[in-house]
Amino acid sequence: MRCLSVIKRVSLIVAHVLYSSVVVLLNTPLCYTQELTATRLHLSGSAWDGSTGTLIYTDEVIPFVLATSSTIPQPIRFLVGANASVRAVEIGGDGSTWIRGSLSVGELTGAAPGEMVRVGTLQPTGGKGVVVDMSGTTSTTGIHITNTGLTGGNDAAMLITSSANGNGTGIRIGGPTGSSRPTLGTGVDITGGTGIRYNALNAMDGTGVDVGGTTPPWRGVDATAAGPDHIGVLGRGNTIGTGVIGLSQSSSYTTVPSAPGVGVLGRSASNSNASSDTTCGVRGISLRGGTGGTRTIAIGVHGMAQSLASAHSGYSIGVMGTSESAPIGQGFPIGGLFAGHAQGLALAALGADVFLGSDDLYRPPQVPLSVFSQNSRSLVHLFSSQHSGIPALVNPMTVTIPTGTVAADLHINEVPIVRVITGVSGADVTGLDGGRTGRVVTIFNLGERMGIHNEGYDSAANNRILTPGGVVLQVPANGAVTLWYDGADQRWRVLSTSR
Secondary structure, three states, X not given: OOOOOOEOOEEOOOOOEOOEOOOEEEOXXXXXXXXXXXOOEEEOOOEOOOOXXXXXXXXXXXXXXXXXXXXXXXXXXXXXXHHHOEEEEEEOOOOOEEEOOOEEEOOOOOOOOOOOEEEOOOOOOOOOOOOOOOOOOOOOOOOOOOOOOOOEOOEOOOOOOOOOOOOOOOOOOOOOOOOOOOOOOOXXXXXXXXXXXXXXXXXXXXXXXXXXXXXXXXXOOOOOOOOXXXXXOXXXXXXXXXXXXXXXXXXXXXXXXXXXXXXXXXXXXXXXXXXXXXXXXXXXXXXXXXXXXXXXXXXXXXXXXXXXXXXXXXXXOOOOOOOOOOOOOOOOOOOOOOOOOOOOOOOOOOOOOOOOOOOHXXXXXXXXXXXXXXXXXXXXXXXXXXXXXXOXXXXXXXXXXXXXXXXXXXXXXXXXXXXXXXXXXXXXXOEEOOOOOOOEEEEEEXXXXXXXXXXXXXXXXXXXXXXXXXXXEXXXXXXXXXXXXXXXXXXXXXXXXXX
16 A cells, blocks of 8 residues: 555454455655554565664654553563564563563663673762662662572673772762761661671772761660670781781871781770870770679680790780870879789789899799790788798898998998908998888898997988897898888888897
């Protein structure tokens, strides 16, 4: 049939003659109808090239509508392939759309083999590939990827790559800095397997997880582990790295401390001008409730060091506490502080000796000066003490007083024993320096005679000695006198003497 003029209505009645169908051939580009009814619409001729060729179109200012008007919902199918044998697209009677092959969105965009959907290059600014609006939803899911299976490497449910290294963001929940932030209850919810695995592009490059920004969250990371041998947070570091670093510091401290070979490093740093505040690097608290029992144990901090090398001569230190205060006099450094209930023990040392400092000559072999360089003559303050075994007084000091002379202010170090060599004619002592409240010192006479004078005027007032009866106390050869310093009277007093 050839259309030479505008036809208001053309009805082609399908005639079945010998199981044949009527075929309508439209060879003329211009054929105008108000209604066309046929079992087939066959367009022949050359393909449309933009100006000529075979085309079904409208040049009226109306939408072009392709529809089914059956009273029963019917689909619209697009068939391709040899003899129209492949159903490529189908729009169902309910408006749903089914696509057989891959889908390409964007100008001159072609999906690669194996791709189901490809979105072409977006606008340089403001472009969005896929937008899902979940306004007003309560229990719906924006994007749901199912049946991921055993994926790994590049085979993943979601893979983000780039042809060049850049500073972009793979996944952002909420807008960038300065725009609206989400008010989500949970940003990322992961169940099973490995939650997040991060590998740096290069060594010393990138941050695995960065939580917080201009408005930090209440909790940066909240990990819950329930059950035997479960671990809330596991930080691994090699021998030149650090497993976990915990920082609590003011903004003036921007660097992260380097501590190679450290499992957990806690640092608290403050530049506060407050006269009363507390900073704590690591704090351990152990609380036990319920009825408890005599076999229950609560430990705040448990430090254990093991050396399992087959051959070694090193040290294993469970807990080491050091403190510094600079400039000197502006603070009071305490290396370790242990406080306990009045009926308990503030410190218990089990299985080894306790070293509280002395002259280098009397250092135990476990604390050599070459390793622990600090020289400490520790002063131990005790309210009362109980001991069993054999007490030992070490660090004696030997002083030689020229024979026949008077030692006005005999200098003694921080020692409990003083050995005095007096010579043949002996010597006299009128005072000792180094006195402080409660100090006790024993003086041995290794010479012929040693006289201890009462209130010797040759000595400074706070170095003088008070003897029994106010007389000169004669200490015989190889004898001894024990003196105690009375802080109230600022004098040395005689506790005992040899007869």
